[in-house]
Amino acid sequence: MNLPSIAQDLGLVPDAAPTLATLAEFPSPPPVPLPSPDAAGDLLEACAFHDDDRADLLDLWPDADWPEAARWLLDASYARIIADVGRPGWVDWPDLTSADDPRVRCAPIYAFLAAVPLLREGHRGRGVPDDVTAATIADLGRHVAKTRRMYGRVGLDLPIWIALHYRGSLYEVGRLQYETAYLEDGDFPDVAELQSGQLVARLHIPAAGPLLPEAVDASLARAGEVLRAVTGQRVSVATCTSWLLDPQLREYLPPTSNILAFQDRFTITDHGNPGDADMFRFVFECPEVAPDRVQATTRLQRGVLDLMKRGGSWRARTGWMRLP
Numbered sequence: 174m175n176l177p178s179i180a181q182d183l184g185l186v187p188d189a190a191p192t193l194a195t196l197a198e199f200p201s202p203p204p205v206p207l208p209s210p211d212a213a214g215d216l217l218e219a220c221a222f223h224d225d226d227r228a229d230l231l232d233l234w235p236d237a238d239w240p241e242a243a244r245w246l247l248d249a250s251y252a253r254i255i256a257d258v259g260r261p262g263w264v265d266w267p268d269l270t271s272a273d274d275p276r277v278r279c280a281p282i283y284a285f286l287a288a289v290p291l292l293r294e295g296h297r298g299r300g301v302p303d304d305v306t307a308a309t310i311a312d313l314g315r316h317v318a319k320t321r322r323m324y325g326r327v328g329l330d331l332p333i334w335i336a337l338h339y340r341g342s343l344y345e346v347g348r349l350q351y352e353t354a355y356l357e358d359g360d361f362p363d364v365a366e367l368q369s370g371q372l373v374a375r376l377h378i379p380a381a382g383p384l385l386p387e388a389v390d391a392s393l394a395r396a397g398e399v400l401r402a403v404t405g406q407r408v409s410v411a412t413c414t415s416w417l418l419d420p421q422l423r424e425y426l427p428p429t430s431n432i433l434a435f436q437d438r439f440t441i442t443d444h445g446n447p448g449d450a451d452m453f454r455f456v457f458e459c460p461e462v463a464p465d466r467v468q469a470t471t472r473l474q475r476g477v478l479d480l481m482k483r484g485g486s487w488r489a490r491t492g493w494m495r496l497p
């Protein structure tokens with residue numbers, strides 16, 4: 174398979190060909206089982222698309238007029254989803270946000286839409302509560318809406334994230350999301366409670382409004398039940414790597430801040446990754462570190478820019494906590 178040629182046909186940037194490698198395993202995939210747009214109301218509703226995204230997706234719905242390369246991208250994306258069900262860890266997905274053709278940018282969205290019945294079936298088989306299934310599926314619409322806010326057009330930024338849901342690795346339980354994972358050597362070398370090979374829950378915080386302590390409490394209280402259903406084991410520890418855990422935030426937020434209350438739940442380790450890009454992606458919804466492109470309207474946003482103006486850098490810090 175000539176990936177550079179396909180990348181060119183898809184209208185991707187010249188160095189995008191390697192990102193398609195994860196789909197090269199499916200040179201002639203079967204057609205994706207996507208219903209007609211008239212019969213897709215349930216799927217569109219389940220994924221909680223905003224009105225503008227829903228309208229664009231209906232207008233662009235795959236048909237015989239789709240270019241051959243875009244059709245392959247759609248079918249191969251669905252084949253990737255099916256092949257990865259039950260597979261742990263992260264699997265690379267191509268970044269399509271640079272494509273001018275909206276059909277190319279939306280191909281993963283249609284693939285995930287087509288796989289919703291498969292996700293529902295997997296959740297039922299594991300005994301996952303219906304509300305958890307519904308919230309997990311709806312994360313697709315949330316990320317498509319965020320992509321529009323970031324780039325000004327329909328598409329899906331970071332489909333690698335949504336792929337976790339369909340592999341059975343991530344579940345949204347109330348205010349928080351829980352990704353099941355096994356620790357590897359060196360993840361927490363100085364923490365006796367965390368050993369290589371141990372099953373843990375990685376916490377993620379969806380952009381779904383205030384991080385209210387009572388909402389976090391309610392989510393954590395239910396997490397054990399859901400995680401036992403999907404893993405057959407008791408998961409006793411949660412980890413989190415996030416800009417939300419950077420202690421430097423204490424210089425800018427009041428003691429009553431929900432973010433600081435969330436930090437206080439964790440034992441924060443010395444481990445950390447560069448966090449400036451995360452700050453711009455999650456705090457400003459800007460796809461690049463560009464202080465001149467953003468406008469600070471909140472205390473948090475002003476703090477982000479102030480620290481960088483003073484020559485500082487943000488960190489995505491790692492912490493851990495015992496689950497109830």
